[in-house]
Amino acid sequence: MSIGVYIIFLSVLAMSLDVGRGKTTMDPCLESMKTASLPDLPYPYDALEPAISEEIMRLHHQKHHQTYVTNYNKALDQLRSALANGDHSSVVKLQSQIKFNGGGHVNHAIFWKNLAPVHEGGGKPPHDPLSSAIDAHFGSLEELMQKMNTEGAAVQGSGWVWFGLDKELKRLVVETTANQDPLVTKGSDLVPLIGIDVWEHAYYPQYKNARAEYLKNIWTVINWKYASDIFEKHNRHLNEV
Amino acid sequence: MAASAAVTANYVLKPPPYPLDALEPHMSKQTLEFHWGKHHRAYVDNLKKQVLGSELEGKPLEHIIQNSYNNGDLLPPFNNAAQAWNHEFFWESMKPGGGGKPSGELLALLERDFTSYEKFYDEFNAAAATQFGAGWAWLAYADNKLKVVKTPNAVNPLVLGSFPLLTIDVWEHAYYLDFQNRRPDYIKTFMNNLVSWEAVSSRLEAAKAASA
Numbered sequence: 001m002s003i004g005v006y007i008i009f010l011s012v013l014a015m016s017l018d019v020g021r022g023k024t025t026m027d028p029c030l031e032s033m034k035t036a037s038l039p040d041l042p043y044p045y046d047a048l049e050p051a052i053s054e055e056i057m058r059l060h061h062q063k064h065h066q067t068y069v070t071n072y073n074k075a076l077d078q079l080r081s082a083l084a085n086g087d088h089s090s091v092v093k094l095q096s097q098i099k100f101n102g103g104g105h106v107n108h109a110i111f112w113k114n115l116a117p118v119h120e121g122g123g124k125p126p127h128d129p130l131s132s133a134i135d136a137h138f139g140s141l142e143e144l145m146q147k148m149n150t151e152g153a154a155v156q157g158s159g160w161v162w163f164g165l166d167k168e169l170k171r172l173v174v175e176t177t178a179n180q181d182p183l184v185t186k187g188s189d190l191v192p193l194i195g196i197d198v199w200e201h202a203y204y205p206q207y208k209n210a211r212a213e214y215l216k217n218i219w220t221v222i223n224w225k226y227a228s229d230i231f232e233k234h235n236r237h238l239n240e241v
Numbered sequence: 242m243a244a245s246a247a248v249t250a251n252y253v254l255k256p257p258p259y260p261l262d263a264l265e266p267h268m269s270k271q272t273l274e275f276h277w278g279k280h281h282r283a284y285v286d287n288l289k290k291q292v293l294g295s296e297l298e299g300k301p302l303e304h305i306i307q308n309s310y311n312n313g314d315l316l317p318p319f320n321n322a323a324q325a326w327n328h329e330f331f332w333e334s335m336k337p338g339g340g341g342k343p344s345g346e347l348l349a350l351l352e353r354d355f356t357s358y359e360k361f362y363d364e365f366n367a368a369a370a371t372q373f374g375a376g377w378a379w380l381a382y383a384d385n386k387l388k389v390v391k392t393p394n395a396v397n398p399l400v401l402g403s404f405p406l407l408t409i410d411v412w413e414h415a416y417y418l419d420f421q422n423r424r425p426d427y428i429k430t431f432m433n434n435l436v437s438w439e440a441v442s443s444r445l446e447a448a449k450a451a452s453a
Contacts, residue, residue, distance in 0.1 A: 063422040100373050156320050157375035157394035157412070179374040199374070200413035201422065209279040209414065 033080065035073045036105050038066050039112065047117040051217045053206045061112070064201055068104030068180070075101055103180035107160060107195060114194050116223035126224035130193075130231045137172040147174050149215040152198045162186075163194040163227070167234045191234060193227040252302060252325060254285045257332035264337055267434040272418045280414055281328040288321035302326055303399060310400040323395035327377060330397075331410050336437035343438035347445065354387040362432060364389045369409050369428045378428075380407040380441065382448045404448035407441045 041061055046054035075097040082090035116122035125131065125141055138144040144163065151174055152161035159178045166173055168189035175186045183192045196218060203214035257277060262270035288305075292298045297305050302322060309319035342348065342358050355361035361380075368391040369378035376393040383403035390398055398405045409415075409431050416427035 059421055067422070096373075159374075200417060204413060204417040205421075208275050208418075209283070 033076065035076065036069045036102075038069050039109050041112050043115075043117050043120065048115055048122070048221045051221045052115070052203075055205050056203065059205070060108075060197075060201060065105070065108040068101045068108065072098065072101035072105050100180050103182045103185075106182050107180055107197070110192055110195055111197055113226050114196075114223055115218075115221050116225070118221065121225050122221035122223055123219060124224060126228045129235060130224070130228045133172055133231070144174070145219055148194075148196065149212065151176050152196055152215050153212050155198050158199040161196050161198060162190075162192055165191045165193055165231055165234055167191055191230060193230055194222060194224075252285050252288050254282050255329055255332075257335075259337055264335060264435060267430050268335070269419050272415075275418065276410075276414060277328070277332065281325070284321045284324040284328065288318065288325050291318050291321055306397070306399055310396075320395045323397055323400075326399075327395065327397055327408065327410070330405060331377075331408050333440050334407050334409075334437055335431075335435040336439070339437045340432060340434040341436075343441070345442075347438060347442050350387055350445075361387075361389070365409075366425070366428050366432065369411050370425050372411050375412040378409050378411060379405050381405050382445060382452075385452070404444070404451070406444045406448065407436065 038061075041057070045057040045061070048057060075094055079091065079094050079098065082088075082094065126134065131141070134141055134144050138147065148161050148163060155161065155176050155178075157178070159176055159181075160183075162173075162175045162177065162183045164173050164175060164183050165171075166187060166189050172193075173190065175183060175190070177183060177185060183190045183195065196215065198211060198215075200211075203211060207214040254277075257273065261273035261277065264273065292300075292305065297308065297318060300308075302325065305318055305322040306326060309316040309322060311319070343351070348358060351358050351361045355364060365378060365380065368389050372378060372391040372393065374393065376391060377397065379390045379392065379398050381388055381390050381398040381401075381403040383398075387406070388403070390401065390403070392398070392401075397408075409428060411424060411428075416424060420427040420430075
């Protein structure tokens with residue numbers, strides 16, 4: 001499941017809002033709209049220890065992420081009905097449920113890929129071209145990590161800290177988002193490379209109130225290969241222009 | 242603590258009005274040790290650091306909260322000030338052997354403004370369960386009416402122009418050690434076993450007096 005679902009949703013919404021002319025049959029796009037499902041973790045629940053405990057990984061994946069998926073699908077179901085009935089005020093009212101639960105699903109699906117066991121490259125610094133780009137934008141990898149730690153620690157309440165690529169301006173950024181807002185809510189050209197969950201559920205059983213400690217330790221299991229792959233994919237497109 | 246009580250110039254980490262293990266098994270000693278001992282303490286300590294040497298230093302806590310709320314465009318001291326206030330209010334909203342249905346005037350008012358205690362219970366539960374991310378659910382008093390309100394992060398009814406009467410903390414740190422992701426179970430336990438209706442009643446009296 002990717003950001004693509006937002007594009008699908010927006011275009012379906014646009015098409016259906018045209019249906020004020022009293023069509024009674026459901027748009028075929030709505031009928032074939034896929035539901036979200038919980039992706040498998042790419043590693044065992046204990047694979048990220050000692051940085052992130054097995055207990056946290058089980059709760060985080062099987063309970064929190066699963067709940068976002070379940071509630072997102074519920075909201076999509078309600079959206080389908082509202083669209084079919086031309087009930088536009090319900091369509092609008094459902095947006096916060098969709099943004100919260102859909103965002104939760106999208107963000108966590110990225111997060112599991114952002115992490116890797118040490119023996120599978122977790123914590124291994126990125127290679128070029130991402131490595132040089134990081135040095136150019138932030139001075140060094142350490143400075144990037146420091147910036148993310150500072151901003152992540154400063155998030156009031158629940159949210160995420162992101163390392164992203166602005167594919168339009170061709171620069172790397174560090175941003176934070178509140179609750180389950182995906183990075184794209186901070187800029188439509190932003191692509192997430194690494195996201196770190198700073199909701200308390202992401203660290204509480206192991207670290208309690210010590211969010212700074214969690215942020216310090218998570219770097220040992222960050223999957224820079226994933227970030228590099230995404231970066232290079234967009235770099236290729238940029239260079240082809 | 243009445244909503245209108247003045248607070249001393251020294252911002253203090255007041256202990257809850259019961260020992261840290263007194264709410265067991267409904268809220269563990271471990272939760273109180275971290276929630277009061279670390280989270281609440283940090284808000285108070287950081288607030289002191291933040292206002293030191295500023296024009297806010299020495300001002301009553303509620304003044305700092307209103308001033309830094311800044312009509313929703315939050316200024317830096319808001320989070321620490323409001324959270325210091327919210328947590329003291331929260332400890333005093335609970336008591337050992339609490340929970341269940343209130344009686345007397347409070348019950349009559351709940352029945353008047355919510356149709357029944359059960360309807361109030363459901364509405365309060367729903368507010369606490371559906372606050373996205375971190376926040377609080379409240380029973381509040383305004384314009385001679387009781388209402389249920391939910392707020393994000395550190396926001397409280399003081400800045401929304403109403404008198405807080407009861408609160409439940411729904412930041413994950415409030416329930417994670419005892420309930421993990423099961424926020425609905427935490428809310429039910431709070432309602433059934435922890436609410437101090439005595440505190441709510443005395444706050445209501447103060448609110449009515451202040452509104453008169």
